[in-house]
Amino acid sequence: MGEKGTQTRVRMLGAAQGLIESGGYHGAGLNQVLAASGAPRGSLYFHFPSGKDQLVAEALERAGQEISALVRDLADAGPDTAAVVGSLLDVLADRLETSGWSKGCPVATVALEVSASNETLRQVCAEVYRSWESALEGRLAADGHPAPQDTATAILALVEGALLLARVQRSREPFARVARAVAALL
Amino acid sequence: MGEKGTQTRVRMLGAAQGLIESGGYHGAGLNQVLAASGAPRGSLYFHFPSGKDQLVAEALERAGQEISALVRDLADAGPDTAAVVGSLLDVLADRLETSGWSKGCPVATVALEVSASNETLRQVCAEVYRSWESALEGRLAADGHPAPQDTATAILALVEGALLLARVQRSREPFARVARAVAALL
DNA sequence: AAAAATATGTAGACCGATCTATTGAGAAAA
DNA sequence: TTTTCTCAATAGATCGGTCTACATATTTTT
Known part of the structure; x- marks a missing residue:
């Protein structure tokens, strides 16, 4: 894999990631992914021979790792779990609001869309959640x-x-309320 | 509106509700709704002149009212809030499992799918969540x-x-764990 | 070192399938 | 008879996917 090839591949994954995050599986049309990444149609099937599902699966895994890294960083920095979760909620709320309420959980939409119709992608989503959960459990x-x-x-x-409630209601309020509940829980 | 008309209308809404619940907005293709309800294409646009969005909006409102009624019934029956939430989780877990992990929250999928692209439906979803929330708040x-x-x-x-985690992982375990956390919270 | 051969990507036309929506004729009900 | 409702044919757009031609590197051969 040459330099140029990897660049195109990464651009396509990034475009898919963004579109998936705001519109889910069906919101990430191949035409849109292609337009956003500036790549032609043929290149997509060169880099992702299994088509859309492969592209989406890799994009989900990438997004999952990004959040995992975020949780890990926060977990290393915070004094206790309550503080870690508090800053996690803050970061996620910021991300959601500054994106115009379009970037919530990068896997939830796809997870719900395909959990009854696409076993492969369902398992990818399940694995992402499992990894987040174990990161939290480790810190606890x-x-x-x-x-x-x-x-x-x-x-x-x-x-x-x-993330769901705040996104639908376009308000940080759910984050604030949940944060107080977490404080009571821990 | 005659008798036959209402019947067809209700059948279409029910079919849409079921399809939306398992596959979201894009999972409820009009062809599928028509096939499931046994109605022809033209009838759909007679009963829902504004097309798919109107059908989906009404289906979401119906589903919202069903859950509201469930919460209200449980809230009237339970001795305290902890018991009410416990039995709500039980009922939802049963519903999810017996449906083959396809019937989770009837609005969440659509909410995430369209929150960035369809303002009308986004508001319908927000209103449903608001009504559930106020039902809970009232009991508390x-x-x-x-x-x-x-x-x-x-x-x-x-x-x-x-509902999200259990559906993706195809397991009741998230319900059990959340139930214990709720007990600790209340 | 020059030339040939091979691997790596790019590029877009094109395909069948599916999507939502429209239309108008006609059956059923009031 | 007039309103209500059914029914299928069809339109036009968009979907994911396939195909072939072409360009650019990289390696092999001479």
């Missing part, structure tokens, strides 16, 4: 928290719920 | 709970998060 266990597994799942559910 | 306030607003939003976020 390190803090000596009782029931780290239950709490990690609950925090993930709260964050996903907040 | 009646129980004399401190910060009923924060807690209602947090519970709704938890429930939505659990």
